[in-house]
Amino acid sequence: MDVETLEEFGIAPGRVKENITARGIKLEGLLIGQRIRIGDAVLEVTKECEPCHQMDAIRRGLQEALRGRRGILCRVVEPGTIRRGDSIEIIRGQASRKREAPAENHAG
Numbered sequence: 001m002d003v004e005t006l007e008e009f010g011i012a013p014g015r016v017k018e019n020i021t022a023r024g025i026k027l028e029g030l031l032i033g034q035r036i037r038i039g040d041a042v043l044e045v046t047k048e049c050e051p052c053h054q055m056d057a058i059r060r061g062l063q064e065a066l067r068g069r070r071g072i073l074c075r076v077v078e079p080g081t082i083r084r085g086d087s088i089e090i091i092r093g094q095a096s097r098k099r100e101a102p103a104e105n106h107a108g
Helices: 003-009 054-058
Strands: 035-038 041-048 072-078 087-091 105-107
Touching: none
Parallel strands: none
Antiparallel strands: 035 041, 035 087, 041 072
């Protein structure tokens, strides 16, 4: 999930159970099949993350408000260490479904 969305809703990083909080990258713009490198790891986007009912436990109406903005789910292609502040590199030419692709940014 991106920190900009968290800040917009006044939610602390980690509160919505995201594993990685990114800054400066439109995660919803990544393509299914797109590969990204964060630190030593390579991940592949598998699908958009749909907000679940637990979002409404944080704040009433949050599940619906986060629809389309909850982030992405990925599978690990190459395991490795990811640290706070590591850059997020888009690996070009890997995506299978067309959507707009953002540039390199950072993990938090």
